Amino acid sequence: MPRYKLVNGEQIQFTAEEEAQKDAQELEWSNSAFDRAIADLRYERNNLLAETDYLALSDNTMSAEMTTYRQQLRDLTNGLTTVEDVNNVVYPTKPNE
Amino acid sequence: MSELKVNKISPRSGTDVTLGDSGDTFTLPTGVTLDASNATTTLPATVVTTTGSQTLTNKSIDASQLTGTITPSDNTVSLAKLTATGTKDATTFLRGDNTFAEAGGGAYEKLVTTNITSGSVASVEFNSTYITSAYRDYRIVCSSIAISANDELQLKISDDNGSSYKSTNNYAYGTRGFKSSNSPTNKQSTGNSYFVIVPNTFKGGSSDKTGSFIIDIFDPLNTTTFFTASWRGTIWDSGDAIIGFYGGGTFNTNASSAFNAFKLDTYSSNLTIGAYTLYGRKI
Numbered sequence: 559m560p561r562y563k564l565v566n567g568e569q570i571q572f573t574a575e576e577e578a579q580k581d582a583q584e585l586e587w588s589n590s591a592f593d594r595a596i597a598d599l600r601y602e603r604n605n606l607l608a609e610t611d612y613l614a615l616s617d618n619t620m621s622a623e624m625t626t627y628r629q630q631l632r633d634l635t636n637g638l639t640t641v642e643d644v645n646n647v648v649y650p651t652k653p654n655e
Numbered sequence: 656m657s658e659l660k661v662n663k664i665s666p667r668s669g670t671d672v673t674l675g676d677s678g679d680t681f682t683l684p685t686g687v688t689l690d691a692s693n694a695t696t697t698l699p700a701t702v703v704t705t706t707g708s709q710t711l712t713n714k715s716i717d718a719s720q721l722t723g724t725i726t727p728s729d730n731t732v733s734l735a736k737l738t739a740t741g742t743k744d745a746t747t748f749l750r751g752d753n754t755f756a757e758a759g760g761g762a763y764e765k766l767v768t769t770n771i772t773s774g775s776v777a778s779v780e781f782n783s784t785y786i787t788s789a790y791r792d793y794r795i796v797c798s799s800i801a802i803s804a805n806d807e808l809q810l811k812i813s814d815d816n817g818s819s820y821k822s823t824n825n826y827a828y829g830t831r832g833f834k835s836s837n838s839p840t841n842k843q844s845t846g847n848s849y850f851v852i853v854p855n856t857f858k859g860g861s862s863d864k865t866g867s868f869i870i871d872i873f874d875p876l877n878t879t880t881f882f883t884a885s886w887r888g889t890i891w892d893s894g895d896a897i898i899g900f901y902g903g904g905t906f907n908t909n910a911s912s913a914f915n916a917f918k919l920d921t922y923s924s925n926l927t928i929g930a931y932t933l934y935g936r937k938i
Contacts, residue, residue: 561925563778563918565817566785567769572777580777584923587806598856605838 595644596635603634606649613655623653763794763934775803775927778920782817786875786915790935793872795917797888800866800929804859805893806921810850810870812882812906817916821906822848828904830854830886835897842902850904852886852919856893859924866890868900876913882906 561572561580572580610628613620620628630650638644666672674681683689727736734743741747741755750756766785786793802808811820824846831841832854840855858864868888875882885903892898906914919931 561777562774563780563920564769564771564776564931565780565782567767569776580923587923594856601840602838 591641592639592644595641596638599635599638599644599647603631603649606652607631610652610655621653624655627651627653757937761936761938763936764790766790766933766935768930768932770930771926771928775925777925778918779926779931780817780916780918781933782813782916785933785935786917788876789937791874791938792936793875793917794934794936795870795872795919796930796932796934797870797919798867798930798932800868800931801862801864801927802857802859802921802924803927804924805856806859806924808852808857808866809920809922810852810884810886811918811920812875812914813916813918814909814912814914815916817918820916820918821909823908824848825906825908826850826904827907828902830900830902832898832900834892840892840898840900846907850884852902853888853890853892853898854900854902855890855896855898857921858891858893858895861891862928864891864895865928870919872917875917876915878911878913881908881910882912882914 561577562569563572563576564570607628610624612618613624614628627650634647634649638647664672737743737749739749739753739755743755747755747757767781769779771779781793781795800808811822811826813820826847826849827845828847828850829841829843830851830853831839833839834855842851842854844851852868852870853866857866866888868886868890870884870886872882872884874880883903883905885901887901889897889899920926
């Protein structure tokens with residue numbers, strides 16, 4: 559199916575060159591789906607770790623539950639190989655501080 | 656009727672001479688000239704006692720003496736009657752200094768709206784038809800935008816009227832967002848091949864979970880500075896979180912280029928719904 563672009567409100571059909579360029583772009587996007595998913599997961603996981611970083615300071619004794627929670631977060635990406643794996647990840651429940 | 660012929664009438668005593676009595680009429684026949692040009696003439700409160708039009712030839716009335724209401728005979732003041740200088744046309748306004756001038760800058764003026772209501776397109780573009788030296792800055796308001804699949808939303812620029820868009824790794828940008836769940840999210844690059852407008856994957860395939868945002872483009876035709884833009888808005892991301900975001904970027908090469916076309920598209924999906932309106936601003 560041909561692609562179109564809207565230029566100043568006017569619909570114009572893609573040229574063959576634009577079609578080829580877009581096809582290549584779509585393939586690249588598809589091939590990098592897992593990389594994007596795992597990167598988003600790591601980013602979210604790191605945010606959650608950062609929320610409890612202050613509990614790991616040397617003048618504080620971390621509870622066993624919090625230690626487990628943080629380790630579960632670190633292990634979250636282990637064994638993930640597909641986008642579906644990433645989408646099915648369940649985050650551990652944060653214990654009371 | 657008797658006729659008095661003298662060369663001069665002067666008061667016999669004092670300085671006053673009275674002509675006739677109340678109710679008398681002194682008539683100056685046609686062809687007679689009453690020359691008071693070197694005298695001081697005190698006129699009565701009501702000067703004109705005849706009907707019809709009177710013509711003031713080769714004389715003017717000082718504006719300070721016109722203290723009553725003046726109504727032009729046709730009830731209109733035409734442009735030709737105005738002394739104001741400057742170009743008088745549909746693009747100018749009369750200023751307080753009696754000059755016709757273009758509307759003082761500052762406000763964005765709508766240039767064109769592109770509506771996607773049915774079907775889908777790969778990109779929305781604006782080019783030199785609208786990106787002209789008539790305006791300095793531009794704004795694209797993207798209202799209720801939807802895309803066909805989870806994807807990035809990208810901005811690319813062109814200096815050849817959209818024949819080709821810059822694809823070198825010179826799009827340096829940062830976009831920061833906050834999810835409604837309170838976690839931050841961001842995307843940034845010191846050298847990408849396009850600007851990423853939204854900081855997380857834009858949700859696709861939904862007709863109601865849309866995104867709305869504004870992109871400001873600053874002085875794109877300037878040929879001495881780098882291309883610069885900023886943006887802000889809100890979207891749904893692929894995980895159904897709502898994200899408020901802001902960002903900005905610079906194309907850090909080709910400062911001598913005038914960028915006269917912009918393109919909004921995604922990596923691999925289509926734009927399916929939304930209104931994209933381009934505005935221009937003078938300064």
